[in-house]
Amino acid sequence: MEREPVPAPADAAPAAGDWMIRFDQVVKRFGDLTVLDHLDFHVRAKERVTLIGPSGSGKTTILRLLMTLERVTGGLIEVDGRPFSHMPGRGGLVPANEKHLRVARRKIGMVFQQFNLFPNMDVMRNITEAPVRSLGRSREEAETRGAELLEMVGLADKAHEHPARLSGGQQQRVAIARALAMEPEILLLDEVTSALDPELVAGVQCLLRDIAQESQLTILCVTHEMHFARDISDRVLMFDRGRIVEDGPPEQIFGEPREQRTRDFLQAVIEAG
Amino acid sequence: MMLSFTAPGPLGTAAEVLPYLLDGAVVTVKVALGATPVALALAFIAGLAGCSGSRWARGVSRGYLEFFRGTAVIVQMYWIFYAMPALTGYRLDPVFAGVIAVGLNLGAYGSEVVRGAIAAVPVPQREAGIALNFGPVQRMVRIILPQAWVAMLPPLNNLWIELLKATSLVSVISVADVIAESRTLRNTGYSPLVVMTLVLLIYLLLALIITLIMRMLERRAAHRVGREPPPLLPRRRRRRPPVPVRGEVA
Amino acid sequence: MDWDWDYALSIAPEMLTTGLKVTLQATFAGALVAFALGLVLALGLRAPWSGIRGPVRLIIEFVRSTPLVAQLFFVYYVFPSALGISMSALATGIVVLGVHYAAYTAEVYRSGIDSVPKGQWEAAVALNLSRPRTWTSVVLPQAVRRVLPMLGNYLIAIFKETPQLTLITVVDILGLGRQLGSENFRYLEPITIAGLFFLLVAIPASLVVRRLEHRLGT
Numbered sequence: 001m002e003r004e005p006v007p008a009p010a011d012a013a014p015a016a017g018d019w020m021i022r023f024d025q026v027v028k029r030f031g032d033l034t035v036l037d038h039l040d041f042h043v044r045a046k047e048r049v050t051l052i053g054p055s056g057s058g059k060t061t062i063l064r065l066l067m068t069l070e071r072v073t074g075g076l077i078e079v080d081g082r083p084f085s086h087m088p089g090r091g092g093l094v095p096a097n098e099k100h101l102r103v104a105r106r107k108i109g110m111v112f113q114q115f116n117l118f119p120n121m122d123v124m125r126n127i128t129e130a131p132v133r134s135l136g137r138s139r140e141e142a143e144t145r146g147a148e149l150l151e152m153v154g155l156a157d158k159a160h161e162h163p164a165r166l167s168g169g170q171q172q173r174v175a176i177a178r179a180l181a182m183e184p185e186i187l188l189l190d191e192v193t194s195a196l197d198p199e200l201v202a203g204v205q206c207l208l209r210d211i212a213q214e215s216q217l218t219i220l221c222v223t224h225e226m227h228f229a230r231d232i233s234d235r236v237l238m239f240d241r242g243r244i245v246e247d248g249p250p251e252q253i254f255g256e257p258r259e260q261r262t263r264d265f266l267q268a269v270i271e272a273g
Numbered sequence: 274m275m276l277s278f279t280a281p282g283p284l285g286t287a288a289e290v291l292p293y294l295l296d297g298a299v300v301t302v303k304v305a306l307g308a309t310p311v312a313l314a315l316a317f318i319a320g321l322a323g324c325s326g327s328r329w330a331r332g333v334s335r336g337y338l339e340f341f342r343g344t345a346v347i348v349q350m351y352w353i354f355y356a357m358p359a360l361t362g363y364r365l366d367p368v369f370a371g372v373i374a375v376g377l378n379l380g381a382y383g384s385e386v387v388r389g390a391i392a393a394v395p396v397p398q399r400e401a402g403i404a405l406n407f408g409p410v411q412r413m414v415r416i417i418l419p420q421a422w423v424a425m426l427p428p429l430n431n432l433w434i435e436l437l438k439a440t441s442l443v444s445v446i447s448v449a450d451v452i453a454e455s456r457t458l459r460n461t462g463y464s465p466l467v468v469m470t471l472v473l474l475i476y477l478l479l480a481l482i483i484t485l486i487m488r489m490l491e492r493r494a495a496h497r498v499g500r501e502p503p504p505l506l507p508r509r510r511r512r513r514p515p516v517p518v519r520g521e522v523a
Numbered sequence: 524m525d526w527d528w529d530y531a532l533s534i535a536p537e538m539l540t541t542g543l544k545v546t547l548q549a550t551f552a553g554a555l556v557a558f559a560l561g562l563v564l565a566l567g568l569r570a571p572w573s574g575i576r577g578p579v580r581l582i583i584e585f586v587r588s589t590p591l592v593a594q595l596f597f598v599y600y601v602f603p604s605a606l607g608i609s610m611s612a613l614a615t616g617i618v619v620l621g622v623h624y625a626a627y628t629a630e631v632y633r634s635g636i637d638s639v640p641k642g643q644w645e646a647a648v649a650l651n652l653s654r655p656r657t658w659t660s661v662v663l664p665q666a667v668r669r670v671l672p673m674l675g676n677y678l679i680a681i682f683k684e685t686p687q688l689t690l691i692t693v694v695d696i697l698g699l700g701r702q703l704g705s706e707n708f709r710y711l712e713p714i715t716i717a718g719l720f721f722l723l724v725a726i727p728a729s730l731v732v733r734r735l736e737h738r739l740g741t
Contacts, residue, residue, distance in 0.1 A: 110404040114397055116401035345721065348718045351714045357711075466605045469600065480588035
């Protein structure tokens with residue numbers, strides 16, 4: 001996939017080797033339930049990380065925090081060397097307001113389990129509306145880019161189709177194109193094939209693998225498909241109860257896991273088929 | 274208008290009174306058309322305020338709703354027309370007072386429809402809007418409202434008919450609508466059976482026109498969000514599956 | 524002209540007595556008709572024979588599409604001459620209110636009946652209950668329980684519609700207020716008192732209905 005380099009903001013400090021995403025003692029609670037418990041982890045730029053672990057272990061919450069769909073209860077998230085969940089104010093850091101979030105979100109795109117295409121817009125409009133409204137692109141510019149992206153996901157002929165008339169796999173391809181149209185630096189994939197019929201899964205996974213390999217994106221992926229995890233990532237984080245149990249390359253995690261929890265989990269996944 | 278000495282049959286009477294009733298019907302339609310934008314604007318303002326994050330806005334919206342749902346249009350009309358002048362020293366034009374009273378009242382009911390329809394748009398749609406970095410206003414205008422609109426139309430159809438029915442009370446503040454005309458004709462000696470049958474038929478016809486207009490809007494809206502458009506002349510409010518606003522795309 | 528407390532206090536007792544007597548009488552009697560007739564219409568909508576379903580649907584649509592005032596005038600002025608049926612103004616008001624709102628409560632019952640799970644019907648068949656027995660001891664008790672809050676809302680709606688009965692010469696709280704207003708050339712106080720009366724009954728009543736909704740978990 002050809003992709004124009006995203007121009008770095010003037011005040012962007014971090015050089016190579018710095019962290020793209022940094023979680024610093026992040027706590028997330030929903031009422032009495034602690035989902036993330038003083039979590040620390042870093043992701044380097046262009047790293048492709050898969051989060052695995054049992055349901056409720058906090059993987060999806062990490063993606064939702066990065067997409068600002070949830071707010072942290074405690075701790076700090078930094079993206080590209082700058083505070084993300086917070087902003088400077090009152091002599092320290094205060095929780096970010098909508099204005100700060102809109103700037104911060106600029107770097108991040110997300111593909112959802114349920115696609116979440118907008119039913120009130122056709123396919124092309126789904127892809128171009130955000131670049132036009134939020135990046136200030138012209139309609140023509142956005143549509144040219146939209147056509148390229150549709151071509152890439154194999155749906156060039158569906159530009160003016162209605163989302164509801166597409167199969168699940170096609171909808172998810174549109175959702176991927178829509179996320180990429182915003183030219184993110186970080187792409188979040190939240191169980192993107194779980195809602196698809198089995199025969200459509202492989203095609204979407206294949207597409208994402210190609211995108212992962214050919215782009216400069218930093219990818220955070222939550223999935224229950226271990227093949228896909230192995231294919232797409234160069235690092236795997238095993239989660240349990242809001243903490244990282246094991247952190248390593250896919251060969252290690254899937255080949256010779258060090259932790260009992262990881263072994264148990266992988267065993268359970270294999271048995272479940 | 275004179276008592277007829279030829280004592281025509283019901284059809285003859287109908288032909289005699291119809292022009293007067295149609296004059297009244299025109300006034301009824303005028304009041305209804307005047308009140309509709311007032312009600313619609315108030316419904317959207319109060320409905321949006323009702324789902325806003327601000328406690329204050331929600332409170333005002335709730336107060337408006339409870340106040341106007343708590344009293345009947347006829348009382349509000351009397352108050353605006355007869356009681357308010359004692360406070361303001363200024364009597365409103367009757368048609369204007371009718372438009373305001375009906376608009377305020379139906380706007381309150383409408384705000385519940387708007388609020389409910391917005392709340393029924395699935396949360397993931399909002400989240401997809403955040404993920405694509407739309408601002409709060411853009412999310413509402415470009416994503417939430419167009420989808421909520423589809424769910425709003427069937428209840429708005431009913432409310433629009435209720436609005437038409439509410440205008441039937443403007444004769445109490447001396448507006449010469451179809452009800453006022455019917456009273457004059459009755460008092461002049463025309464057969465109440467003929468006069469009132471015609472009045473009922475006129476309202477029926479107007480309600481039918483409203484339903485047809487709303488049906489066309491519903492079809493367009495359903496088409497826009499990719500759903501099977503409902504048939505144009507079905508049995509209203511029946512045999513229609515509940516609007517499936519759940520799940521992003523069917 | 525300002526609010527005159529002496530005047531307001533002098534007319535308030537008479538107005539409230541009338542309000543409680545006439546308005547509440549019309550409300551409860553009208554609601555009784557509406558709730559009973561609505562159930563009959565709802566059963567008509569579920570009748571196995573389309574020769575019943577069709578006309579019932581038409582009647583409901585007709586009643587819902589025309590204003591209460593027109594219906595009040597029709598029954599009050601047409602029935603005596605055309606059908607030889609004459610009722611007092613209040614009785615007319617009660618019947619018309621009842622029929623008008625029966626068209627609304629019929630839909631309410633219908634939704635309640637539709638919401639009884641299919642398994643309940645099947646269980647009734649499995650227990651070999653007769654059809655009428657299934658209705659009276661299985662379906663309707665559950666359906667009515669589910670729709671109680673909605674019926675409560677319609678009770679409030681009927682209450683608020685009663686002032687329209689003044690248009691067929693019933694002297695209710697609003698009618699009396701109007702009379703007092705024209706006698707004294709002061710409408711502000713009587714009309715405001717009437718409005719407050721409705722507000723002060725309707726708002727707490729709707730809070731009670733909402734509590735009920737909560738309790739029944741609908």
